[in-house]
Amino acid sequence: MTQVSIGSLSDFPEGTPTRVEADGTALCIVRVGDTVHAICDDCPHAEASLSEGDFLADDMAIECPLHGSAFNLTTGDPDCPPATEAVEVFTVTVDGDSVLVDV
Amino acid sequence: MTIALIAGSGMAGRAAALTLRRVGWTGEIVLVGDDPEYPYDRPPLSKSVVVGTADMSKVIKPAPEVYEQDGIDLRRGVTVTVADASAKTAELSDGSTVAWDALVLATGCAPRQLPIPGLELPGxxxxxxxxxxxxxxxxxxxxxxxxxxxxxxxxxxxxxxxxxxxxxxxxxxxxxxxxxxxxxxxxxxxxxxxxxxxxxxxxxxxxxxxxxxxxxxxxxxxxxxxxxxxxxxxxxxxGQTPRLELAQQLGCEEIVGGIKVDAGMRTSVADVYAVGDIAAFPSKWADEDRIRVEHAAVAIGHGQVAAEQIATGEGRYDDLPSFWSDQGDLTLNVVGVARPDDEIVWRGDHALPACTAFYLREGKMRAAFSVSDMKTLRGVRKLFAAGVSPTPEQLADPAVDLAALAAAG
The missing domain is CATH 3.50.50.60 (FAD/NAD(P)-binding domain)
Structure with a gap:
């Protein structure tokens, strides 16, 4: 487990999923207020980049752009088929303005 | 020691085995499949695998070591040849006999054979x-x-x-x-x-x-x-035809070309479950008494429910059926149970890059077809979950927020 800096808070517009690479791992980053969430960017169901999907504020989830499963940002669990597996959720630390992820 | 025997290592059988451990089953799990490969996802075969763009670690999954970690006795390239419902035994093609307490039939389909000369040729x-x-x-x-x-x-x-x-x-x-x-x-x-x-x-x-x-x-x-x-x-x-031989040996009741099960995936024979392609299951989303669906998401859901039933005696399959088809750059999603003679209502114009069609029967929305229109698709799922069927005029109007209609009830 290493803590990797992925940028500053201002790099992540509110509610806009952003793809970053941290130590070789592709992450989907979403900022909600001063909280930053990080989940694995690869949809566990098929080949899709979750950061190309929509952030669903009501569900606190990212919707896969291809087949519509939405993954909870805190638990990683999908809300409906076709995905049946959770995505990996990564711990994010906001230190002042800088955003750090444990990968 | 109690034993769960799963006949078939496709998506339904694999899901049953993995779920058993996840829900706390402590008995033995024997997962038997005629495929010599480790269990894999089938949908990518006709898409990314044939053209070589697939990440194989996402196709063959879980990783092979998971079976050992989970204590799943995976037997590849092996089939159940004989099963006996009263003795609760099964003979396997590897020569062994398994005395099972629960038997999950996940035998899937066999490709349809055409009477065309030359099909056996290389190429x-x-x-x-x-x-x-x-x-x-x-x-x-x-x-x-x-x-x-x-x-x-x-x-x-x-x-x-x-x-x-x-x-x-x-x-x-x-x-x-x-x-x-x-x-x-x-x-x-x-x-x-x-x-x-x-x-x-x-x-x-x-x-x-x-x-x-x-x-x-x-x-x-x-x-x-x-x-x-x-x-x-x-x-x-x-196309393909369900493989029912094993279920027939056991005396399982059949209906609509499959094995009749209840919402807990139980067949008419005690402690025998049928899942995936072969299962004719009840669905509140269909008019028919039982339906059979040959799609991955349904197969996985069946496997999970059968596992919950075996481990806890609870669990019902009542998911909204859905499937998808990736055709090049187009991703088709269908949710609900459509019939070929349903009335079609398009939402707005039916032009790419994104569009949705609704299937109506007796004035009620029964299914939706969508290409790259996730917002509408999500609204449709919410409508189904809320039991709300909008009017054809509402469905046809892109300005109408379907999720809001669902929330309003």
Whole structure:
């Protein structure tokens, strides 16, 4: 487990999923207020980049752009088929303005 | 020690085995499948695997060591040959006998056999198993090819679209006058077909294949009427039939071409479950008493429910049925249970890049078909969950927020 800096808070517009690479791992980053969430960017169901999907504020989830499963940002669990597996959720630390992820 | 025996290591059988451990089952798990490969996802075979763009670690999953970690006795290349419901025993093709307490039948489907001469020639491929898809991949990797695809269902159309997108050419030969009409209805199917043709797939509908041409290797097909179509490789994707032999041996009741189960995936025989393609299951989303669905998401859900039943005695399958088909750059999603004769209502115009059609029966929304329109699709799921069926006018109007209608009840 290493803590990797992925940028500053201002790099992540509110509610806009952003793809970053941290130590070789592709992450989907979403900022909600001063909280930053990080989940694995690869949809566990098929080949899709979750950061190309929509952030669903009501569900606190990212919707896969291809087949519509939405993954909870805190638990990683999908809300409906076709995905049946959770995505990996990564711990994010906001230190002042800088955003750090444990990968 | 109690033993759960799972016959079939496809998506339903795999899900049953993995779920058993997840829900706390402490008995033995024996997972038996005729495929020599570790269990894998089947949907990518006709899409990313044939053209070589798949990440195989996401196709063959979970990682092989998971079976050992979870204490799953996975026997690859093995089938259950004889099963006895009263003695609760099964004989396996590896010569062993398993005394089971619970038996999950996940035997899936076998490819339909066509009475066409020449199908046995080298150069004629199928895409039902991973090794077969990898064979196609290795042929396509040697340079641009022309594919003749016998069968214009989802699998055939997916292979054609993937191949064309990868720089090959493809001709799809379909006996029915309107390919994909049965799952999508003629109106939607016609659109999907047009999109495929716009992307360069050649579709010949309403044609019969008389024989595969060639002496030592297939060189093309001859249509009824004599026309020859040359091809570098042929792919047969003409559907499949449920494998019911084992269930029949056990005396399981059958209905609508499958094995009758209740919402807990229990067959008419005690401690025997049927899941996936072979299961004829009750669904509150369908008018029929039982339905059978040959799609991945349903198979996985069945496997999970059977496992919960075995471990805890609880669990019901009542998911809204859904499936998807990736055809090149287009992703089709269908939720609900559509019938070919349903009334179709399009939302706005029915043009790409994003559109949705609704299937109505007796004025009620029964299913939706969507291409790249996730917002509408999400609204549809919410409507189904809330039991709300908007008017055709509301469905047709892109300005109407479907999720808000669902929330309003």
């Amino acid at each position: 004629v491929h199928r895409v039902t198993r991973l090794d077969e898809a990898l064979e196609i991949q290795s042929v396509l990797a040697t340079g641009p090819k022309h594919l003749a695809i016998i069968g214009g269902g989802f699998i055939g159309m997916e292979v054609a679209a993937a191949a064309v997108a990868a720089g090959h050419t493809a001709t799809v030969l379909e006996a029915a006058p309107k390919p994909m009409s049965r799952p999508l209805g003629p109106e939607v199917a016609e659109r999907v077909l047009q999109w495929a043709m716009d992307r360069g797939v050649v579709v010949r509908a309403g044609v019969g294949v008389e024989q595969v041409s060639g002496d030592d290797i297939a060189t093309g097909v001859r249509l009824v009427g004599g026309e020859e179509i040359d091809a570098d490789l042929m792919i047969v994707a003409v």
